[in-house]
Amino acid sequence: MSYIGTYDKTIFYNPANQYCIISIKTADCSIPERGRSTMRHKDHMIRFTAVGYQLPRTDAVELELEGEWQESKYGYQLQVTQWQEIVPKSTIGIESYLSSGLIKGIGPKLAADIVNRFGLNTMEVFEHHPERLLDIKGITENKLNDIKVSYVENRALQNLMTLLAPFKITPQTAQKIYNYFGPASVDILTKSPFELCQIPGFGFKRVDAIVQKTAPQPHDPMRVKGACLYALGDAKRKQGHLFLNNEDLITAALKLLNARSPLSEHRVQKQEAIELLQNLILNGSVVSVKDNIYYPAVFEQEDETARQIARRLIEQPPQESITSALSEIKEQFQLSLSAKQEKAVHIAFQHNLSIITGSPGTGKTTVLKTIIEVYHKLYPDRKISLMAPTGRASRRMAESTGMDEAQTLHSALGLTSEDNENGYKQKEQLLSADLIIVDETSMIDMWLAKQLFSRIKKDARIILVGDADQLPSVGAGNVLYEMIACQLIPVTVLDEIFRQTKDSLIAHNARFINEGNSKLYYGNDFSFIPVDTQADAAARIIEEYCRKIADYGIEQVQILSPFRSEGEASAEQLNTAIREIVNPFQSTEDEINLGTKSFRVGDRIMQTKNTGKVSNGDLGFIRYMKDTPDGKRIGLHFGENRELEYGAEDLVNLDLAYATTIHKAMGSEYSVIIMPLLKAHSIILYRNLLYTGITRAKNQVILIGQKSILFMAIHRNEINKRNTLLAERIRLYYKAYARAANIQIPDFLSENLKNAS
DSSP: OEEEEEEEEEEEEETTTTEEEEEEEEOOTTSOGGGBOOOOOTTOOEEEEEEEESOOOOTTSEEEEEEEEEEETTEEEEEEEEEEEEOOSSHHHHHHHHTTSSSTTOOHHHHHHHHHHHGGGHHHHHHHOGGGGGGSTTOOHHHHHHHHHHHHHHHHHHHHHHHTGGGTOOHHHHHHHHHHHGGGHHHHHHHOGGGGGGSTTOOHHHHHHHHHHHSOOTTOHHHHHHHHHHHHHHHHHHHOOSOEEHHHHHHHHHHHHTTTOOSGGGSOOHHHHHHHHHHHHHTTSSEEETTEEEOHHHHHHHHHHHHHHHHHHHSOOOOOOOHHHHHHHHHHTTOOOOHHHHHHHHHHHHOSEEEEEEOTTSSHHHHHHHHHHHHHHHOTTSOEEEEESSHHHHHHHHHHHTOSOOEEHHHHHTOOOTTOHHHHHSOOOOOOOSEEEEOOGGGOOHHHHHHHHTTSOTTOEEEEEEOTTSOOOSSSOOHHHHHHHTSOSOEEEEOOOOGGGTTOHHHHHHHHHHTTOOOOOOBTTEEEEEOSSHHHHHHHHHHHHHHHHHHHOGGGEEEEESOSSSSTTSHHHHHHHHHHHHSOOOOGGGEEEETTEEEETTOEEEEOSOOSSOOTTOEEEEEEEEEETTEEEEEEEOSTTOEEEEEGGGGGGEEEOSEEETGGGTTOOEEEEEEEEOGGGTTTOOHHHHHHHHTTEEEEEEEEEOHHHHHHHHTOOOTTOSOOOHHHHHHHHHHHHHHHTTOOOOHHHHHHHTTOO
């Protein structure tokens, strides 16, 4: 149902996503009594609350609002799904509309000049002859361009909302679509609505169900193309695959296409999909390598990374002895290195690229400190750069090695994310460092690996440090595992548990889990509490959490759940329950609500997006909230010398963090880890997930759940189930470069390379 009214006032506005809560005044008596404001006004008009995205906040135009009435904790509100402006057909009304701020670049004086010149034909000029605006004094070519862009965006978004009405989408999602396709959005989607499948949140099934309902064309080539491309992207997002082989892709596409086609004549046949896929290959929409199908950008990431690694392996640095310098450093810092640790140090100086891997407690940090000190001694004027995928991991790296600072990879490389076109396509600048050490390398996905190796200068050394038995990266690929698997890169595996952790059950049990051995040791620092249900697990987790934060402090205790939102023992539901105990409601001045999220002064929070001052995964606390002329300001503390102040719009990039997922904890370290292991979690519980979770703990692990699920996870190993050919491609390019440089391939490598072609 639609209602016509005029903007009255703003109740809430979030500039980040343009989410609005506004009051509307109207003479429409069909407004439900429950939705009407009880306040009385001199104009005797009805007031009601409208909620939506990008709602015009000006009384210069009337608004026609479509939506549904919904009950909320703030009352009965109209949830707006579509809206349009009704510009008054008078010169006063048009002038008021133009000066309202809805069209950027036009103020009151310029609006008056435009209406004086064109009168009632003004909107016709904007719509069909905008170049005539150059007749107005003060409007230059550049200013006209800004006005046209703003007007077109304003109108295009409304046209897009009308087109997408059958999809039941919000204006926020329409804005997302417009940002993706630009001014051509309506034209693109009119011709092929399946292009929506490129946008996260628009799965093939959702789009197909509506298209087939409104204009059924089951054999439409664009529909088959949409299914193929969606299946490829879905495998990348959900399973971390860089490619699908031809047969698997066809099978996945046909499953999507025929899921709702009981009639045989409506079912897409395999040959149709095969022919369409061949067309996609021929026109460059996908890349086929040995019947493995990639997105072009993903293939380029894997291929270029393999080339860069192979070149670095071929170009060996000058060899020099570090024996004397190493002896001096060992004596100076009273270091006692095992044979493997000392070997890792030597290898780091013999090669341009090397890998150090091992589980916690095996001395990786000691090796890094030694390498850094020896390098400083040999090359005091050369630059060392420490990097890690997350802010927490980089700061821990700096603290443990004694270096002044370490950076996140995104910060060091000047990146935002793969989804950000500017971050992906920006001009690549080489890093200035002579020695680069990257920790937590298992977290690096294929996209980030390509960015890193493309920016390392020719004569720099790079040392990758990580634990290949942990979870692979959240993004697609399995880079560290594949680099080790290529068997060309020098790798030192540290496997001796040292003195300070020899009595730690965490270190020993981590090794047992890696070996698939379920005969774990239990004691003070590694315990298992049996429970039967999620509700029981949640209650016990909360009890243990409150006890441990009293002993260790809230910053040193972390709940890690396999699930983000499903069930009482999920991260989100535990956050809600724990917050009411450790940080209960005090006053409305100390709380702010943002959509479904709620934050209070004192909350433990996690940043979920990289910015210039804080990184994705950083943990902190909300210290204060205050009202200012510019709106509510929120003070945040992310650790020493990292005090920030956010506006309400920035809170979209925060989550509560009393509990988090195991994936989100990668690269972090805490004194105590509490982790549920329940039957409900079994779908994603594998050895590497369990291993990653328990190795986040320095002092104590508390597992809560069912031992049968623990044993099941230990015996399920799926660490290398991602489709990636990085190892094979490294060998391929190494062989080609070695031949081109007339380099004799060592005998021990010949077997590895004989099948590379």
